Amino acid sequence: xxxxxxxxxxxxxxxxxxxxxxxxxxxxxxxxxxxxxxxxxxxxxxxxxxxxxxxxxxxxxxxxxxxxxxxxxxxxxxxxxxxxxxxxxxxxxxxxxxxxxxxxxxxxxxxxxxxxxxxxxxxxxxxxxxxxxxxxxxxxxxxxxxxxxxxxxxxxxxxxxxxxxxxxxxxxxxxxxxxxxxxxxxxx
Amino acid sequence: xxxxxxxxxxxxxxxxxxxxxxxxxxxxxxxxxxxxxxxxxxxxxxxxxxxxxxxxxxxxxxxxxxxxxxxxxxxxxxxxxxxxxxxxxxxxxxxxxxxxxxxxxxxxxxxxxxxxxxxxxxxxxxxxxxxxxxxx
Numbered sequence: 001x002x003x004x005x006x007x008x009x010x011x012x013x014x015x016x017x018x019x020x021x022x023x024x025x026x027x028x029x030x031x032x033x034x035x036x037x038x039x040x041x042x043x044x045x046x047x048x049x050x051x052x053x054x055x056x057x058x059x060x061x062x063x064x065x066x067x068x069x070x071x072x073x074x075x076x077x078x079x080x081x082x083x084x085x086x087x088x089x090x091x092x093x094x095x096x097x098x099x100x101x102x103x104x105x106x107x108x109x110x111x112x113x114x115x116x117x118x119x120x121x122x123x124x125x126x127x128x129x130x131x132x133x134x135x136x137x138x139x140x141x142x143x144x145x146x147x148x149x150x151x152x153x154x155x156x157x158x159x160x161x162x163x164x165x166x167x168x169x170x171x172x173x174x175x176x177x178x179x180x181x182x183x184x185x186x187x188x
Numbered sequence: 189x190x191x192x193x194x195x196x197x198x199x200x201x202x203x204x205x206x207x208x209x210x211x212x213x214x215x216x217x218x219x220x221x222x223x224x225x226x227x228x229x230x231x232x233x234x235x236x237x238x239x240x241x242x243x244x245x246x247x248x249x250x251x252x253x254x255x256x257x258x259x260x261x262x263x264x265x266x267x268x269x270x271x272x273x274x275x276x277x278x279x280x281x282x283x284x285x286x287x288x289x290x291x292x293x294x295x296x297x298x299x300x301x302x303x304x305x306x307x308x309x310x311x312x313x314x315x316x317x318x319x320x321x322x323x324x
Contacts, residue, residue: 007237016223020215033222041232044233045233
């Protein structure tokens with residue numbers, strides 16, 4: 001059973017990534033914060049007594065469900081303008097720039113020249129933009145595999161699909177990202 | 189798996205990890221209001237967990253006591269159960285007293301109506317009610 005400290009450490013270790021992933025999905029900072037908070041509360045309330053090793057998987061699953069719940073609520077709230085279609089497989093982008101509000105925090109990299117910092121920030125923005133362009137399932141699989149460091153089996157369990165599907169999603173996501181970044185002359 | 193497929197898989201892995209590193213580096217510094225909100229959410233979640241963990245522990249202790257009284261000591265068990273027993277008995281007592289009081293009030297009204305000179309059916313007569321109103 002995870003102690004309070006272990007649970008706290010776990011939540012601290014995943015909260016930023018969870019927030020960003022939610023932002024990529026819902027494209028709304030406030031909504032993303034609500035989703036992460038909801039997921040944290042559910043994890044603590046229902047699975048706070050689970051072993052620490054089980055928490056990452058459970059949290060990913062809960063976060064995905066909370067995101068889906070948000071889309072469902074949005075759909076109910078506004079039947080005419082539904083964001084659900086975006087979550088399914090849309091590749092069309094809305095006029096939204098999350099990074100207008102994103103501050104990389106200058107001076108965080110000691111000894112780095114201003115030019116390098118600008119370049120690094122630019123690459124990060126481009127990568128984020130391209131990740132947002134991915135279809136939701138590809139994005140989810142890609143981020144779980146390569147950002148959350150989950151293996152194929154864990155990702156498949158968290159997404160509720162087969163391992164083959166995860167591999168396909170990841171492969172397509174990598175192909176799309178690498179093509180898009182290459183076209184912009186970016187090497188991650 | 190052929191050599192080309194393996195190479196492709198390795199390249200895919202390398203590319204994915206490189207993007208992951210870029211994302212981690214970029215996400216390390218989030219705006220203050222976001223980190224504060226996340227911190228508050230974390231604290232709230234932990235408090236929720238604490239509240240959840242406390243509630244079942246009373247039940248768990250009670251359950252353990254029912255199975256083996258000797259585990260936590262007899263007095264501890266009695267101390268745990270006693271307030272509950274006192275609460276339940278108090279509620280039962282209050283309920284019976286209230287029932288009795290209500291029954292006696294109804295009985296008093298009934299007795300007054302039945303022993304009165306006027307028959308109870310007179311109160312249902314519209315003419316008599318009018319008579320009472322005009323007499324005041």
